[in-house]
Each structure stands twice: as structure tokens, then as C-alpha cells.
Amino acid sequence: MTILVVLETRRTLLETEPTEPGPLDCREEQYPCTRLYSVHKPCKQCLNSLCFYSLRRVYVINKEVCVRTVCAHEELLRADMCRDQFSRCGVAAVSGQCGSLGSSCGKSCGGC
Template sequence: CKTLPSSGFCSTALTAVVQAQTHESAEHPGATPLPASCREEMYPCTRMYSVHRPVKRCIGRLCLYSLPRVYVINNEICMRTVCQQDEYLRAELCRELSGWPRRIERSATRKRCRNRRGNLKTWANKA
């Protein structure tokens, strides 16, 4: 398994996904094509789930079985369809969550800029 430097994923897993997709597209010739502004993107979808695995513990001749909960991490590579509008909405959500104003409000509303210029809080003013 070779690890790709850009993503850190196993290259054999990527080729397996790509080969599986080509086989699926060959099997379904009537599949709907993607719109021009959309593309398919591979992303890591790591899932963690719990299972109960039996464990045998023996003390002398007496053996006991217990079912502790064990967490299993399943590393997979999934496909999703990403359109240009979805990317824009995701970027706007990321801006809002990080504390930046929305781009639409920033260009249309000038009150925030005037308030910031009038009340400058710099190290020089605090001293």
C-alpha cells in the first residue's frame, strides 16, 4: 500500500474505488450524467461503531465468557456529488462559523465599518 503524499490515503484503496466506479458506470449505461457545474469527489468517510466481542477468561479450570464493548474504526473512501452552488453555501457557512460576516452583508452594509473606524481599540489607544 503506497500512501499518497497529498492526501495520506492508500493508493490501492483509491484505485479500487475508481475501478469499482468504472465497472458501475459500465453496468448502468442509462445513468443520469452530472450537470456541467457539478463534479464527483472522493472523501474519507471514517466510521466508528461498537461491537460486543466475546472474551474467554480462565482461572484454573473455571472459564468465564464476557462480552465487552469494543470500538471498531472503519476507514473507507466514499463518493459525493458536489455542485458549484453547494460549495458556495458551504464556504459561506464556514465564514459565519469562524466569525466573519457574510459576503453579501459585508459588501452591502457599511455600518460595521464606520463603527470600527470610530472606536479603534489598538495598543496605542489603550496605553
């Protein structure tokens, strides 16, 4: 009888409400990311018959595809924080007054 109670307790801990995202509701998302690398490139320079190499710093732009893990519960928390921080943008979008707020809402959570 004690074992049955322990099993029931464990089962209720793993179950979540249907509206709440569980701990395993995560997915990997690919997004473009650009990285700037600094490399030293040898450069040959000659004066008459004397040649020497110098190392010049060159910047290389590398366009890559990065991967991040996105979980549903983190997205909900981020959306709540964004809604609290930029609540005036949502009000302006509904009332058609986006122009009065300028670019501050365009940089927020999706803009007006």
C-alpha cells in the first residue's frame, strides 16, 4: 500500500495541466548569425631584390547558421515580460496610434 502511494505521487509530479507547457516542450531552432573573425594574412613586399613578409590583420565575415534551443515555457515568460514592458505599444496598435510613438515600438516585441 505504501508503494502505491509513492507511485501515485510520482505520476502526479510528471503530469502537467493541459494548458501549461511541460519541461520537454523544447525544440531546436536554426537562425542566421554573422560572425566577424580577425586573422593575420601574410603579405609579401619587395624592394628591388629584397623581399620580406609582413602580417596584416584582415577581418573575415563568416555567415553561419546557428542553433538555439527554444522551450515553450521560456517563450511564455519572455512574452509576458515583453507585454509588461511594452504594453503601450499594444494599446497604440489597437487604437491606430503607432505613429505617435515613433520607432520605440518598432524595436520592441514585433512592433505595432
